[in-house]
Amino acid sequence: MGKVHVFDHPLIQHKLTFIRKVDTGTKEFRELVNELATLMAFEITRDLPTQEITIQTPVCEAKSHILAGKKLGIVPILRAGIGMVDGIIDLIPAAKVGHVGLFRDPETLKPVEYFVKLPSDVAEREFIVVDPMLATGGTAVEAINSMKKRGAVNIKFMCLVAAPEGVEVLTEAHPDVDVYIAALDEKLDEHGYIVPGLGDAGDRLFGTK
Numbered sequence: 335m336g337k338v339h340v341f342d343h344p345l346i347q348h349k350l351t352f353i354r355k356v357d358t359g360t361k362e363f364r365e366l367v368n369e370l371a372t373l374m375a376f377e378i379t380r381d382l383p384t385q386e387i388t389i390q391t392p393v394c395e396a397k398s399h400i401l402a403g404k405k406l407g408i409v410p411i412l413r414a415g416i417g418m419v420d421g422i423i424d425l426i427p428a429a430k431v432g433h434v435g436l437f438r439d440p441e442t443l444k445p446v447e448y449f450v451k452l453p454s455d456v457a458e459r460e461f462i463v464v465d466p467m468l469a470t471g472g473t474a475v476e477a478i479n480s481m482k483k484r485g486a487v488n489i490k491f492m493c494l495v496a497a498p499e500g501v502e503v504l505t506e507a508h509p510d511v512d513v514y515i516a517a518l519d520e521k522l523d524e525h526g527y528i529v530p531g532l533g534d535a536g537d538r539l540f541g542t543k
């Protein structure tokens with residue numbers, strides 16, 4: 335079973351409070367989502383392998399560490415996931431960015447893929463799939479299905495706010511995927527919104543309603 339990591343870092347909790355507030359405007363919301371993504375990426379990449387190299391400092395020759403060439407990919411789930419990409423790229427500029435887009439079939443209510451574009455060396459990359467909200471889990475499960483179908487084998491999932499229902503669905507469907515969450519909320523309401531949540535993350539990021 336994949337591990338579920340809930341971040342309790344004070345900076346993450348502080349910034350989350352402000353994205354939850356109903357009177358936080360689009361500009362501030364977008365900035366905070368990116369900052370949260372950066373802070374979470376810092377934690378998620380904690381186990382990346384490093385290699386020792388020899389460098390010359392102004393003082394002497396020294397041994398020091400660099401990342402061991404691990405290839406990373408960030409995959410936002412359209413559309414709200416896009417709001418987290420820049421924050422991660424700030425920290426890992428060499429990461430490639432794929433995209434997965436899904437819509438809900440109005441009859442079956444199931445997510446159906448309409449756009450998938452991943453880096454070509456998909457099997458060699460470690461992917462971080464991002465979506466600010468993990469609600470029912472249906473979209474996250476289907477996005478990861480789409481990636482695995484195309485050869486992705488090493489996947490982590492990162493979101494800002496999750497409902498327990500979504501975490502259960504995702505970890506059962508993809509036990510090999512570790513899940514990283516800034517806040518684990520109470521529940522889903524009858525419309526599928528996370529409670530207390532922050533409303534519709536896509537609308538708040540892009541100023542639509």
Ligand code: URA
Nearest residue numbers: 469527528533534535
């Ligand atoms: N998607 C959102 O943007 N917000 C929710 O509360 C649930 C799903």
